[in-house]
Amino acid sequence: MRDDGAVLFTLAFQFAMMSLLAFGGANAVVPEIHRQAVEIQGWMNGRQFADLFAIAQAAPGPNVMIVTLVGFHVAGFTGGLVATFAMCGPTAVLACFLSRTWDRFREKPWRVAVQAGLVPISVGLVAASAIIFTGIAVHNWVAMLITVATAALAYWTRFNPLWLFGAASLMGLAGFV
Amino acid sequence: MSSSAAAQPPNGAPPLAHAPTHAELFLAFLRITISGFGGTLPWTRRMFVEEKKWMTAEEFNDVYALCQFLPGPNIVNLTAVFGSRMRGWTGAVAAWTGFLVFPFFLMIAAGVLYAQYSDVAALQRVLGGLAAAAAGLLIATVIKMAAPLFLKLGPAPLVALATAGAIGLMRWPLVAVLAVLAPVSIMLAWWWGRR
Structure with missing residues (x-):
């Protein structure tokens, strides 16, 4: 675990940048977090990234908490704190500012175009996350089965995802995955 | 924006409750994250619109739509905007902190445990199962998001x-x-x- 200022600065800068590009929420930047943490900075290997993502998804709370885990993994408590602030701070300030002015432009055609243009981008970004993360997590046919079953249940039923995660972790524990 | 003006309902809407204090905002979001297994949005809506009547359903939808399309963690942005509508900038900080403090320490605890036990084979297997389920959940989210576009x-x-x-x-x-x-x-x- 490294704890020097350079690492903290990199965490702060990268996550602040990412948050401002995260159209579609935290799930939209999973590929970029993976690219930075595994491929560019070498903070962890692919399996560790998959583990942290799974923990963040299964735990209660917003999906964005993956950055806290990544930050902690890289630079301990301070790293977790810096990553969380960088990812959750700047866009919250932006949202508060815009919520005060945005309504004034409600009927303006450029606002409609901006909004309509950004929606498909955010869908594409989350789809990219699904592609990349499925590639990391699914490495045999049982894992594939769990993924397909979870997707189907989450799409067609109103099951609490917690049950799905519970069942999946039991199957994993039993040694099927 | 003054907080009393923010809490005024639009003409014709049912009267809203008094704007929450900073402590109430902090505690409301803390409670939401502690009870919010499987998604915090429904809980937030229930508390703000139905239980405490801090916001009208319309106001909630407006803020939600804005935060859906802005970059960043949507639900975190949403809490900050709620807080700022109720009590200005300091309200935003109270709501934001209340929302993040519990998940933050939960993740720190998870990080400590992971650093300690990540080599245990049983934990590896559990996480393998969890990761497969997380991928499935992500796929379902994508299909739900994409359906309206492709229609x-x-x-x-x-x-x-x-x-x-x-x-x-x-x-x-x-x-x-x-x-x-x-x-x-x-x-x-x-x-x-x-x-």
Whole structure:
């Protein structure tokens, strides 16, 4: 675990940048977090990234908490704190500012175009996350089965995802995955 | 924006309760995250609109729509905007902190345990199962998000596919992809709207 200022600065800068590009929420930047943490900075290997993502998804709370885990993994408590602030701070300030002015432009055609243009981008970004993360997590046919079953249940039923995660972790524990 | 003005309902709407204090905002969001297994949004809505009547359903939807389309963690942005509508900037900080403090310490605890036990075979197997389920959940989310786009005629499905391909398959950097695709998509939406 490294704890020097350079690492903290990199965490702060990268996550602040990412948050401002995260159209579609935290799930939209999973590929970029993976690219930075595994491929560019070498903070962890692919399996560790998959583990942290799974923990963040299964735990209660917003999906964005993956950055806290990544930050902690890289630079301990301070790293977790810096990553969380960088990812959750700047866009919250932006949202508060815009919520005060945005309504004034409600009927303006450029606002409609901006909004309509950004929606498909955010869908594409989350789809990219699904592609990349499925590639990391699914490495045999049982894992594939769990993924397909979870997707189907989450799409067609109103099951609490917690049950799905519970069942999946039991199957994993039993040694099927 | 003064907090009393923010809490005034629009004409004709049922009267709203008094704007919450900073402590109430902090505690409300803390409670939401502690009880919010499986998604915090329904809990937030229930507390703000139905239980405490701090907001009208319409106001909630407006804020939600804005935060859906802004960058960043949507639900975190949402809490900050709620807080700022109730009590200004300090209200935003109270709500934001209340929302993040419990998940933050939960993740720190998880990080400590992971650092300690990540080599235990049983934990590895559990996490393998969890990761497969997390992938499935992500796929379901994508299908739900994409369905409305693909049911309408227009450039949106092409933009979504191009974005997914550039990041998900080509693994190009996010900044570069957005610098090209965001303006293109906005221009296409503009052109499609004016046809």
